[in-house]
Amino acid sequence: MSAKKKKEYLKKKKLENKTKLKSYHEKPAEAEISKPSKISNKKPIDLRTVHYREPKEVMQRRKEQSYAPFAPLEDPHFYEHDPKDHFVVDLPERPGWDKSMSVQSLNAQEKKYFDKYIDSVLEFGLEKLNRFERNLDVWKQLWRVSEFASMFIVVCDVRFAGFLCPPSLLRSLQKQFPSKPILVLINKCDLVPAEAVEAWKSWFTANYPFVRVGTLKSWGDIRTDSQDVKREKLDETKNLLGTVLSQIMQMAEALDFSLTNHDFRDADYNADSSEEEEVNGLQGNETGKSADEFVISIVGQPNVGKSSVINHFLQNHNKRRVAVSANPGKTKHFQTMFLSSTKRVKIVDCPGLIFPAVNLDLPMQVLCGSYPIAQLREPYSTIGFIAKRVPLWDKYKLKKIYQDEENWSPFEIC
Numbered sequence: 001m002s003a004k005k006k007k008e009y010l011k012k013k014k015l016e017n018k019t020k021l022k023s024y025h026e027k028p029a030e031a032e033i034s035k036p037s038k039i040s041n042k043k044p045i046d047l048r049t050v051h052y053r054e055p056k057e058v059m060q061r062r063k064e065q066s067y068a069p070f071a072p073l074e075d076p077h078f079y080e081h082d083p084k085d086h087f088v089v090d091l092p093e094r095p096g097w098d099k100s101m102s103v104q105s106l107n108a109q110e111k112k113y114f115d116k117y118i119d120s121v122l123e124f125g126l127e128k129l130n131r132f133e134r135n136l137d138v139w140k141q142l143w144r145v146s147e148f149a150s151m152f153i154v155v156c157d158v159r160f161a162g163f164l165c166p167p168s169l170l171r172s173l174q175k176q177f178p179s180k181p182i183l184v185l186i187n188k189c190d191l192v193p194a195e196a197v198e199a200w201k202s203w204f205t206a207n208y209p210f211v212r213v214g215t216l217k218s219w220g221d222i223r224t225d226s227q228d229v230k231r232e233k234l235d236e237t238k239n240l241l242g243t244v245l246s247q248i249m250q251m252a253e254a255l256d257f258s259l260t261n262h263d264f265r266d267a268d269y270n271a272d273s274s275e276e277e278e279v280n281g282l283q284g285n286e287t288g289k290s291a292d293e294f295v296i297s298i299v300g301q302p303n304v305g306k307s308s309v310i311n312h313f314l315q316n317h318n319k320r321r322v323a324v325s326a327n328p329g330k331t332k333h334f335q336t337m338f339l340s341s342t343k344r345v346k347i348v349d350c351p352g353l354i355f356p357a358v359n360l361d362l363p364m365q366v367l368c369g370s371y372p373i374a375q376l377r378e379p380y381s382t383i384g385f386i387a388k389r390v391p392l393w394d395k396y397k398l399k400k401i402y403q404d405e406e407n408w409s410p411f412e413i414c
């Protein structure tokens with residue numbers, strides 16, 4: 001084949017692939033249907049998460065592999081990659097705009113930019129990419145929330161803290177908003193031993209010298225706990241939150257914004273004064289922040305406990321709480337709330353986004369809690385990943401099916 005013909009052939013193939021890939025991607029995930037929270041005259045925005053739906057053959061291949069016995073890993077903590085190996089894709093940045101632009105031209109510009117961005121990400125190859133967020137309107141939520149932030153709290157789950165606090169997110173926040181401080185808040189610390197929390201704290205400090213690190217236990221659902229246990233748990237959270245609040249105050253102080261405890265909570269605060277912004281506000285050009293307000297934007301991957309953390313900030317205000325769920329993708333619209341009647345500190349709950357990553361295996365995506373379990377079409381690879389590290393057969397007293405083979409296969413375990 002001549003060089004010219006080869007070039008034409010490759011161009012044609014690339015175009016065909018792109019069309020094929022898009023058709024996989026553009027199917028919204030079934031379980032993640034949301035409705036805009038307020039009735040409005042404006043056209044509702046569809047905030048369903050859109051991401052890659054794996055072709056059947058790929059899933060089938062993994063199912064077949066589940067019959068193969070595996071040898072348990074010598075070091076159960078072994079994972080061959082550093083989070084930085086996976087999060088090599090930069091995040092989409094809101095293209096420049098000015099107040100003279102109409103909403104239509106702003107939207108058209110953002111769409112054009114985002115389509116180009118997605119095409120560039122797809123060049124990594126679909127089979128290498130994770131199930132990252134592809135709905136521009138969800139990214140716009142993050143853009144908006146970032147613009148009006150005074151500082152960021154990036155919440156992550158302690159169990160995979162390095163992966164659930166994506167380096168690409170930290171990189172992007174630091175690059176785009178260098179004057180806005182970042183607090184990495186390691187949440188769900190009730191689920192691991194204290195040494196693991198300390199180890200992650202040191203890891204963040206060594207790897208990201210530009211962030212501060214805090215820890216919290218939001219506990220999940222404590223409704224069925226006895227009063228004593230509940231009180232004990234909430235006291236522990238209150239202590240940890242006290243440290244987080246003083247970290248926030250120090251960060252605000254460095255920005256010449258002096259805050260006191262009253263700005264975070266006071267006894268007669270009436271939660272009805274809290275405010276919820278509509279997603280349609282995203283199309284506006286306003287910053288949505290007054291000069292006397294300190295805005296803490298809570299961002300991160302889905303299911304890491306962002307809304308739960310906010311509920312602890314709001315704990316004195318029983319009337320107003322944000323929705324929490326064990327399924328990722330609960331928060332769909334960003335919401336803003338004042339933390340006390342002084343109305344000087346506003347907290348913003350941003351929907352969780354799955355940030356693009358390469359070579360992050362399906363089990364890691366599932367175990368990071370960002371993949372809705374209900375949509376998982378084969379459990380074997382994830383069970384195999386765990387069983388290589390934890391002898392599930394001992395734990396659940398399983399009986400082996402194939403006696404002639406010493407090692408277990410994921411299929412046998414399931």
Ligand SMILES: Nc1nc2c(ncn2[C@@H]2O[C@H](COP(=O)(O)OP(=O)(O)OP(=O)(O)O)[C@@H](O)[C@H]2O)c(=O)[nH]1
Pocket residue numbers: 187188189190191216217218219220221301302303304305306307308309323324325326327328329330331332350351352353
């Ligand atoms: N054990 C434990 N569970 C927690 C903790 N924080 C949150 N959870 C649980 O984790 C799940 C997710 O919490 P959410 O607060 O909804 O997480 P989110 O980050 O707001 O999730 P999205 O809205 O999907 O982005 C819920 O089942 C919570 O009960 C924690 O500190 N410890």
Ligand SMILES: [Mg+2]
Pocket residue numbers: 306307308323324330331349351352
């Ligand atoms: Mg939430």
